[in-house]
Amino acid sequence: MHTVALTPTSAGQIRRSLWRNLLITLLVNTLAGVFFSLTSEAPAWRVMLTTHTVGVSVFVALTLTFTVIKPSPSREPFYFMGAIIVGGVLGLAINWLVRLDEVAWIVIEYPRYLLASLIVMMLSAAMVASVLWGREKIGRLEAAYHAEQAKRGSQDKMLMQAQLRMLQAQIEPHFLFNTLASVQSLIDVSPIMAKQMLGLFNDYLRGSLARTRDAKATVRQELELLRTYLGILQIRMADRLHFEIDCPDTLQDALLPPMLLQPLVENAIRHGLEPKVAGGTVRITVHSEAGQLIADVCDDGLGLPAGVYGDGVGLTNVHARLGTLYGSQAQLALRAQAGGGVCARVNLPLEH
Template identity: 30%
Template sequence: MIKYRQELSFKEALTVILYTLLFNTVIAIVLTYFLKPFWENFVFSQCIGILICLCMLMIFRFITTENPLLWLLTILSGLLVGSAGGFILGAFLTEKNPLVYIRQYHEFIRIMSLGLIFGTIITYFFLSRVRISQAEDRIQEEKIKRLTSEKKTVESHLKFLQAQIEPHFLFNTLSNILGLLDTDLTKAKLMLTDFTHYLRLSLAKTRESTTTLSQEIDMIKAYIEIFKARMGERLKYKFEIQDHIGELPFPPMIIQPLVENAIKHGIEPKVEGGEIIISAKKDQDFLRICITDTGLGFIEQNNNGIGLTNIRERLNSLYDDKANFEVMENVPCGTTVKIEVPIVTD
C-alpha cells in the first residue's frame, strides 16, 4: 500500500517546483505549434502549472486521509482549483478581463481542459516517482536489514568462540587443575573432566544453529561445576528444569553467556558470594527461562550490557520479534534475566 501523506523536505519541494517550471515551459512550446503567441501560452501554462503544483504540495503536506477515494477526490479538486486559479491569474497577467472568456466560453473550456489534462499527467508522473522511490527505499531497507543480521550472526559466532576460551577463565581453570595435581588428585581429575566436557560441547555447538534445551543445560552444568570447584562455598547453584522439556529446540549460546555474566560480574566480585538459579518451564506455547543470581546487581556494577544487546538481537532475529528478553532487579539483591520464546513445532 502506498502512503498518501508525504513528508517532503524543503529541498525535495524545491526540486518538484523546478521540475514543474520546466514542464510548463515545454508545454508552452508544444502549444505554440497549434496556437498563436508563445508568450501567452507561456504565461498561462506557468500560472496553471505552478498553482496546481502548490495545491498538490499542500495536499501532500496536510491531508492525512487513508481512504483512497477521498484522497482521489482531494487530488481532483486540487487540479480543478489549480487550473481555475491559474487561468484567472493568467488572464490578469496577459491584461485580459477574465470575464471576456466567459462570453467566449469555448476558449475558457479549452484552456481549462488543457490545464486539467497536463496537470493530471504531471501529477501522475510525480506520484509514480514517489511510489518508485518508496519501493526502492523499502528494498534497500530490507537489504540492509538482511545484511546486518548476517553480519551479526558471524560476529556473535566469533564472539562466542572467544568467550568459550576466554583467557581469564581458561588460565584460572588450568592453574586450579595444576594446583590440585599436588594436593587432591581425584578433584583434579574431576575438574579436568568437566573442563573437557564443557569445551567439547561448546565447540561442537557453535557449529550448529539449533540445539536442544537439554544439550544447552548439560553444557552449563559442566561450566558451573568448574566454577564451583574453583569458588567453593562462595558459589551455590540450583537447576529447576521442568520434566519432559529437554527435547525442545533452543538456540545455542544464549544461556551460557548469561550464566557467565551472573558469575563473573555478579557473584565472583561479591565478598560473600551468592547463588545462581537456572529455571526453565513450558507455559502454553512458550518456553520460559530464568537466570537469577544473588550477586552484585548490574546497577551497582554499572556494567554495560554489550553481550545482552547481542543476545536480544539474536533472539529477535531467530524468533521474528516474538521472543521476549528482560533484565530485572532481583529481590533482595542481584539480577534476574528472563527469556521467553515461542515453542516452534514442525
C-alpha cells in the same frame, strides 16, 4: 603452546595465516613461560624451553592436520584433539631429549613432575589452540558473509552477523586461563579435584565446539553445557558458588539458539557472585507459557551495577540474536530481585 587449524583458499592466504598464527603461538608460549616460571621452582630457561617445544609441536601438528588431511566439519573436533595430543607428547619428548642428562634425575626425584608437565602443557595447548581455532572459524564466517551479502536480503545479513557475535562471545580466554591456573594449583594439593576439573573442561570444550556448527540446540543440550560450565567454576570458587537447574521433562527437547543462556550465567557469576565475599547461588529455571519458552537465570549476588550488567557484550549479543531470529516474538529482560541479586529472563517462541 599453541596453534591453529587453517583452511584459507589461496597460497598467499595460507602463508599469511601460517606466519600470523606462528607469531601468535610464539607470543603465547612466551607469556605462558613467564606465567609458569613464577609458579615453578625450575629455572626460567627450562620452563621457557618446555613451553616453546610443546607449543611449536602442537602448532605443527594442527597445521598439518588442517592443511594436509583437511577433515570434514563433523570430524574436526576429533582431529583437533588428536593433533593436540600428538603434538603435545612429541613436544615433551623433544624437550626431555634435549635435557637428556636430567631425565634420570627427574624420574627418580620427581616422578609426578612428568605427569604434571604433561597435564599442564597439554591443557594450556588445548586452551589457546581452541581460542585460535575459534578465531579461524570466525574468519571463515566473515568470508562467507562478504561473499553472500550481495545476494542476500538484510535479514540474512543480520543473522550471519549475529552468528559471528555468538561465536566471538564463546571464546573466553579469561575463563580458559583461570581454569588452567586452577588445575595447576590443584595438581599437588588435590590431584583428584584436578582430574575432575580436567574432565569437566574436556566435556565443556567438546560440547561448545560442537554447538558452533548447530543452528539450534535442545534445552537438554543447553542445560547440560551450563551444568558443566558451572561445575568447573564451582571447583574454583568452592563453597562460594552453588547452582540449581530446574526444567520439566516435557521441555527438555524444546529448541533454542545454541549457547543463548551462557552469557547470562557468565554475567551472574562475574558481576553478582564473584565480587561478593560470601558468594551465592545461580538458579536456572525453564518453563513455558502461552506458546512461549521462558528461561530465567537468577542470582542472589550484589545486584545490578549501573552501566555494567545491562550494557555488556554478552547481553548485547543475546539481544541481537533474539531480534534477528524472532523479531518482536522474543525478548530479554533484566530485573533486580527484592532480596538482592538480578534475574535475567529470555522469552522466545516454543518449538520442538
